[in-house]
Amino acid sequence: MNKQQTETMQNTLAQNKNLLQNEQTLVNKQVGLNINKNSENLDDLLEFVKKETQTFKDISARGSSYVSIVKSENGTRFVINKATNEKLGYPTEIYIGYKDEHLMIFNAEGMAVNKLTVRQTKNKITIYNTKLVDEIINHFGIDFSEITSKSFAEGYFENKGREILYVKLL
Template sequence: MEQFKELDLDDFEVSECKDKKRLVSTGGFSIIHSKNGNRVILNANKVLSYFPQQDSVQIAYSDKYLAVADFISDDNTNYMLNKIGKNGVIYNTALVHEIVRRYELDFSSCTSQTFQVYNVQEMDNGTVVFIDMKPNEEA
């Protein structure tokens, strides 16, 4: 049996890092913007559950909100949904860059940002999920 030397904690230094408390909440819409790939993730419970049979969604923008729906108009692009677990993923670098530019998102110190569902409305063409892209601004 190997003998271990007894250690004295008085010989150790205190960690200087401070624990930061973070508000933890599961958002509905995440953007991954990194050198290893760009994608949009639609949370299964908060967004994708409104489009259970869909293999694509459409996206539209206002100044503060982003709309996700199975159909908005014939002019909108259909973005193909891939699945990772239960979540829907759109692998489209151009879409990620468009969203980053439009909402002036800063990824200088992170590779992902998550946004909350603002509202879900039934419209003439079906359900629309609205994502609050500027939560610190008044509507």
């Protein structure tokens, strides 16, 4: 690539960057969202999403859920997918609890909390604990009368020293 081609490519990239920035500003104005690019505080965004937007009921593609639950005659299990497991740091011990309508999961290694020892299988965590799965199903009122498995894709991560996954199960 010669000097002129390099300069042309750099100019094109700069123009595209400006167009993207202008488009993002326009989108932000249209939805009434004010984003501070230097801010790591997502409270405003979360408040906006919870109060002024709605999510589609089934937005997940196969494999993109955070967790899934299987409840059938052949077995009961709770599965944390590969990407979620990676984000949690491939834990050997996890905390599973809840806050409001969210199931909470985090890496509990070395912490003095009620935790569950888990094993990695193909980079996923599969928990065969019928009592725990039944407790989760009953707490959140998940209906398995006509299905044997359900995946949950609505959630978010929050870092409070460690990544905490909040998955909406209602």
